[in-house]
Amino acid sequence: MKLWAGRFSKEIDKKTNDFNSSISFDSRMYKEDIEGSIAHATMIGECGIIEKSESEAIIKGLEGILSDIESGKLEIDPNAEDIHTFIEGELTQRLGQTGKRLHTARSRNDQVALDIRLYLKKEIKTLRSMLIELVGVICNKAEENSTAVMPGYTHLQRAQPITFGHHLMAYAEMLLRDIDRLDCAYRHTDSNPLGSGALATTTYPIDRTITARLLGFENICQNSLDGVSDRDFCMELASVLSIIMVHLSRFSEEIIMWCSWEFKFVELDDAFSTGSSIMPQKKNPDIAELVRGKSGRVFGDLMTLLTVMKGIALAYNKDMQEDKEAIFDAVDTVKMCLTAFTPMIDTMKVIPENMRRAAANGFINATDCADYLVKKGLPFRDAYKATGTLVALCIEKKTTLEELPIEEYKKICDTFDEGVYEAISLENCVNDRKTLGGPASENVKAQAGRVKELISKGSTE
Ligand code: ARG
Secondary structure (H helix, E strand, C coil): CCCCHHHCCCCCCHHHHHHHCCHHHHHHHHHHHHHHHHHHHHHHHHCCCCCHHHHHHHHHHHHHHHHHHHHCCCCCCCCCCCHHHHHHHHHHHHHHHHHHHCCCCCCHHHHHHHHHHHHHHHHHHHHHHHHHHHHHHHHHHHHHCCCCEEEEEECCEEEEEEEHHHHHHHHHHHHHHHHHHHHHHHHHHCEECCCCCCCCCCCCCCCHHHHHHHHCCCEECCCHHHHHHCCHHHHHHHHHHHHHHHHHHHHHHHHHHHHCCCCCCEECCHHHCECCCCCCCCCECHHHHHHHHHHHHHHHHHHHHHHHHHCCCCCCCHHHHHHHHHHHHHHHHHHHHHHHHHHHHHHCEECHHHHHHHHHCCCCCHHHHHHHHHHCCCCHHHHHHHHHHHHHHHHHHCCCCCCCCHHHHHHHCCCCCCHHHHHCCHHHHHHCCCCCCCCCHHHHHHHHHHHHHHHHCCCCC
């Protein structure tokens, strides 16, 4: 029997019921639905809208339903319309007339808005701590590799020497901003929509501050139409999750590249790699590839939410039932990715010799060679040209700037002397870049230390 049976003379068509029902995906909010109903029942009891004794009986009944669901004694009916209907129906079965009073001064519209907010607030907290953990792991790896010289790239061409620690800390900074964005999404989710009713509140003397306090909301939705019809907190969270996935995907792409024999800068632990069914030599970075691939789902979820919401007149429309699968999928996907990604980074073996070897080929100290001449008084453009000529000479002679004899240097520009070798040593090139934000080992250590201190306090700036 449907909630709206009074107005209708027939039961809903079976297939239509399946189409209309959201129980298969909103049943995961059973706890939040019950929490919300307990707060509502408490409030309407305190405000004298129902008898205190009825309010108490309803709360007891709801607590019983919660423990029965958790223990497996009560199964959620897959034919129910949604989780709200199911729990209210079960309560009425258990309590009779009293159960029917729970929905006084409430609508499923404010109820569902409440449940999603409560559910997502918990999930944002979980996501936040998962990101904090990943940032911590990255900082430790960066500290361990603060002196590991590697080529920095632009256009995927060797460009200038940096350290692996410096490279890793770039991701720590991105993820710190992601945490900040999550905090902002949390604040926007932290408003109590309960009391908005179907769209226009209610004439009962409810007190929305009571439910806000009981449910731990910082704020109260100030407009009832907005309270029931907006889902921008879902869109905002999906946007933040999409950005997180962009960061994880770029990081994954680099790990995949670094695992290849062409690079071999890192090797993933066996526990976080897979083999091939036919090629015995293979060790594949499947986890990183899946994280990269799964970014598409999360972007898709964001697009779903934006598209669902963009054309619907205020207030509630059934289109909005489509919000949940999208935002749940985005949250689940990011959590799943982080669960595999963080220990993969933590256990990843770094091979500094290969990074150092790659750094030695590719003339990534050419800028420093030119700067050396500039420090000796040459205008930068002349120094640039002389160094370019030297690079061409090295390529021709199949050698490097470090190995080229000083006589050859002098032939191209007589400002050169033996001091050039120190100026272009990769270690010096890196460690002289001590400027704020630079790759010098001491910078990397300081940056990682600063970030670790921040996150230990749960903060991001
Ligand atoms: N299952 C619905 C949803 O997820 C609950 C709200 C139903 N409200 C309504 N007026 N039909 O959006």
